[in-house]
Amino acid sequence: MFTATLIAPPGALDTTLVEALRNAWGGGEAVWLSAREAAEFSLPDSPGNRWQVWAELQAQGVDLVVQPSAGRRKAMLLADMDSTMIREECIDELAEVAGVGAHVRAITARAMNGELDFEGALIERVALLRGLPETVIAEVLAARITPMPGGAALVATMRAHGAYAALVSGGFTAFTQAIAARLGFDEHRANTLLSEGGRLTGTVAQPILGREAKVRALEDITARRGIAEADVIAVGDGANDLGMLGRAGTGVALHAKPSVAAQCDIRINHGDLTALLYLQGYRRDEFAV
Secondary structure, rough: EEEEEEEOOOOOHHHHHHHHHHOOOOOOOOOOEOOOEEEEEEEEOOOOHHHHHHHHHHHOEEEEEEEEEEOOOOOEEOOOOOOOOOOOOOHHHHHHHHHHHHHHHHHHHHOOOOOHHHHHHHHHHHHHHEEEOHHHHHHHHOOOEEEOHHHHHHHHHHHHOOOOOOOOOOEHHHHHHHHHHHHHOOOEEEEEEEEOOOEEEEEEEOOOOOOHHHHHHHHHHHHHHHHHHEEEHEEEOOOHHHHHHHHEEEEEEEEOHHHHHHHOOOEOOOOOOHHHHOOOOOHHHOOOO
């Protein structure tokens, strides 16, 4: 059995659209997880015209996911941070303060799209931060970093139902520590910016946490907790997330770069992070916050 889930921004999901698709695919009765926002219905098989319908719905601002019904509710959340759990890329915001914002943003975009080697691109960008006072990190966190909508509800709801939440980032521990605490993650992993005399040295501690390190985090944490990789829902947006998205039981490309989304079976472009709860069958009235 399969489950088809339709998700749109609040108030934007049309009842007639859901019923029309359910009828066309011969699905079971539609279940509304959130009025005019998220609905699902069962299917005996994955439809052959799934991606054609997906493209048509994307043009209407609606996300469509078809996945096996069994095992949808997961025991662990593994999440990227930059442009996933927060709206921004932390290194870009530091670069703005350093006066090299446009240059660094261009490198970041290419790296996240898979056009540049992640490690080399990170070293190049961090070098441009040399001399910044460490106090800038707290200033950027307070003034320039905003949580992605739905993130607090995602983490709180999964943890309330016994799941474990880990934040893994190719960014920096100075940010993941704060964001993990703010959103309620159980643990976090990231790179460490080095400093001396209260100023950034323009270097990062080795080894650099990138694509393979995120996969290792998936392996390590599932082994430690005695769960299977199939019990994990992972979410990210960049090329360095593809490894963990491919290995997790459910890998979600959230507002991802086109070249990244093209390699993922589950893509959320219109919903927010609560979409990951709807994909697991949670109803809005089950959300912890």
